[in-house]
Amino acid sequence: MGLFGTKKSMGQVDKANLPSHVAVIMDGNGRWAQKRGLPRSAGHRAGAEMFRRIGTYCKELRIDYLTVYAFSTENWKRPQDEVDGIMRLLKQYLHECIDTMERDRNRLRFLGDLSVLDEETRALICRTDEISARIDGFQANICLNYGGRGEIVHAARAFAADCAAGKYAPDSLSEEGFERYLYSAGLPSPELLIRPGGEKRISNYLLWQCAYSEFYYTDTLWPDFDEREFDKALIAYQSRDRRFGGLSRQ
Ligand code: FPP
Numbered sequence: 001m002g003l004f005g006t007k008k009s010m011g012q013v014d015k016a017n018l019p020s021h022v023a024v025i026m027d028g029n030g031r032w033a034q035k036r037g038l039p040r041s042a043g044h045r046a047g048a049e050m051f052r053r054i055g056t057y058c059k060e061l062r063i064d065y066l067t068v069y070a071f072s073t074e075n076w077k078r079p080q081d082e083v084d085g086i087m088r089l090l091k092q093y094l095h096e097c098i099d100t101m102e103r104d105r106n107r108l109r110f111l112g113d114l115s116v117l118d119e120e121t122r123a124l125i126c127r128t129d130e131i132s133a134r135i136d137g138f139q140a141n142i143c144l145n146y147g148g149r150g151e152i153v154h155a156a157r158a159f160a161a162d163c164a165a166g167k168y169a170p171d172s173l174s175e176e177g178f179e180r181y182l183y184s185a186g187l188p189s190p191e192l193l194i195r196p197g198g199e200k201r202i203s204n205y206l207l208w209q210c211a212y213s214e215f216y217y218t219d220t221l222w223p224d225f226d227e228r229e230f231d232k233a234l235i236a237y238q239s240r241d242r243r244f245g246g247l248s249r250q
Pocket of ligand 1: 026027028029030031032044045047048051068069070071072075086089090093142197
């Protein structure tokens with residue numbers, strides 16, 4: 001507290017300098033539950049709830065895209081009941097979206113290899129894709145059975161197949177052209193990548209897309225990463241000097 005009882009300001013979010021796309025690695029759900037003597041599934045439930053809250057907050061701030069890492073290609077190694085619990089949460093979320101997204105004008109997109117998902121989940125995703133295609137506005141992206149290296153290999157194979165079919169010559173490929181083969185085709189790169197949960201690694205997340213993203217990490221666990229925490233990440237982002245390999249703007 002200051003001399004006259006005013007709280008020392010931590011700075012404010014500049015609404016005129018917001019990122020258009022924020023990516024998040026939702027880490028720390030298990031530890032959040034463990035700290036409370038709860039099963040890990042309770043941590044994922046709380047994590048899914050925080051995803052809804054932060055999505056709503058992004059929309060309020062007029063951030064265009066929020067992309068979260070819900071399930072990696074490596075997460076299948078977890079105990080079966082944990083995997084089943086996460087997939088159940090996703091289905092529940094998909095049902096909610098089908099009921100509300102048109103009214104609320106929220107688009108939803110999935111990035112990853114969805115071919116291995118069960119039929120019901122794939123059918124629900126088709127419905128959310130159809131609804132998303134006829135509305136515009138805020139878009140949440142969920143990375144599911146996603147790995148950054150796998151995404152690049154998948155894209156390289158698709159381009160190679162197009163070359164073999166005579167559609168393109170191999171040396172005609174540009175960076176922009178390659179991006180059209182990624183799961184994220186059409187999305188702008190995230191300006192800000194947030195990792196709660198204390199780790200400081202990228203964990204095979206959006207490897208191509210995060211080439212120039214500002215990285216913000218914090219020990220706060222994802223289920224505790226609320227609007228105030230999100231503001232702190234935005235304020236940190238706004239204090240960065242983004243040079244993209246060039247020189248400072250001043
Ligand atoms: C990482 O925390 C979290 C995951 C691997 C799963 C995240 C999934 C959800 C929040 C549910 C998805 C649902 C929707 C609707 C998006 P961790 O389990 O590795 O945590 P720990 O490091 O503390 O063990």
